[in-house]
Amino acid sequence: MSDIKNYIEENKDRFLDELFDLIRIPSISADPTHIDDMHKTAEAIKKSLIDAGVDKAEICETPTIPVVYAEKIIDEKLPTVLIYGHYDVQPVDPISLWDTDPFEPVIKKTELHPEGAIFGRGSSDDKGQVYMHVKAFEYMVKSNTLPCNVKFMIEGEEEIGSTSLGWYVERNKEKLKNDIILISDTGMISNSQPSITTSLRGIAHVEVEVTGPSRDLHSGLFGGAVANPITVLNKILSKLHNDNNEVTIPGFYNGIKKYTEAERAEIAKAPFVEEDYKKALNIDAVDGEAGYSTIERATIRPTLDVNGIWGGYTGEGSKTIIPSKANAKISMRLVPGQDPAEMTEALSKYLNSLAPDSVKIEVKGNRGGYAYVTPTNNNGYLAASKALKETFGIDSIPTGSGGSIPIVALFEKELGSKSILIGLGLESDAIHSPNEHFGVFNYLKGIETIPYFYKYYVELEK
Ligand code: BES
Ligand code: MN
Ligand code: MN
DSSP, X not given: OTTHHHHHHHHXXXXXXXHHHHHTSOOBTTOGGGHHHHHHHHHHHHHHHHHXXXXXXXXXXXXXXXXXXXXXXXXXXXXXXXXXXXXXXXXXXXXXXXXSOTTSOEEEOOSSOTTOEEESTTTTTTHHHHHHHHHHHHHHHHTTOOOSEEEEXXXXXXXXXXXXXXXXXXXXXXXXXXXXXXXXXXXXXXXXBOEEEEEEOEEEEEEEEEEOSSSOEETTTSBTTBOOHHHXXXXXXXXXXXXXXXXXXXXXXXXXXXXXXXXXXXXXXSOOOHHHHHHHHTOSOOOOSTTOOHHHHHHTSOEEEEEEEEESOOSSSOOOEEOSEEEEEEXXXXXXXXXXXXXXXXXXXXXXXXXXXXXXXXXXXXXXXXXXXXXXXXXXXXXXXXXXXXXXXXXXXXXXXSOOXXXXXXXHHHHOOOEEEOOOBOGGGOTTSTTOEEEHXXXXXXXXXXXXXXXXXXXXXX
């Protein structure tokens, strides 16, 4: 295993070139016009797994976007690690804010990445992190050090809520059977402080449409006498939080875990400098639920955000109308104890109750996902922390994350397996934002760390 470093040194240009080719395919799952790119990316992932040494790789069609499945079974009696990741990426707009083409990756140096970072959509979320696993696997096969069975399941619609993944998992329980799931689709504290993500928030989202008159009206002839849907929507949205920034949906906080002072003290130990946080985001003050720290607000507390709002005339010059419609997209981040379907229903009811008779309101709920907590005392977690210790030279720390990977809770429910989240990304990677990037250091460190995870996991399972 000690020659993994040499292997990386000898092959790193190729590792970068191959990842660049993957990033060049614009696999935007949210945009149906990219469906051919989704298939192309699935093919590219499949080919990379075959080249790396799997026994079997297949593209599994689903009602929507295909899943790539591959495996190498060396001995049925040995443990099986399932690698999950996603090959789809977020849309790129606003494109004008990108310094370089999102699908023409380049390496540029930054303050946090003096050795360079790969700029491109999907570099960190999640193509770069998926590819770390492919290359780590390639090394283990080539060096004859693969200590157990491996399965890969790389999906293409994580960014739109894993639409067909539940469908796929339900139908392939036997095939996906495993002892532990390993996922790199999160981040760590910094390049000098490795961490393992121990919790993810759940998610529920809705779209709301407020309709007033059946057509846009002259605001001089009708203004003042007819409800303006944009004004009404704004009033409704402004009632979703109170002055303490608590969410006002009835029952929102029912049944969620209360943290003890000791647990909160543990959370407060994580290295976090509020001044740096504000500086990185270019904000003068943080904001959130009264009585909680910034880390708590962003990880263990449930939240509600308006993600987008539109309506009326937004073109050049002025157009004096009362618009017929106003719309918004709203998402909630959930914690253990909250059910996504119940929360969607509660929000929908509440929005309806806030709408005056002068408008019609329609709320559509989308699929959501449950929150997830990983235990820190199982062999998967222990193996991950030993692996990070080996390659970073210092102890990693457990951290909660505010993001969501809805499939993780579903894996536990359907397959009964725990997921270990070793993400090599950084919060500064600008995932989902313009100029997304992934440190070359992070990419190569991931490739170096993963084989140790396998090694220690299999040793611990013996
Ligand atoms: N990889 C992210 C989630 C993530 C990032 C978790 C960093 C923790 C740290 C994932 O691709 C993502 O963006 N998930 C969506 C889920 C949604 C579309 C259902 C999210 O969190 O918004
Ligand atoms: Mn992701
Ligand atoms: Mn994402």
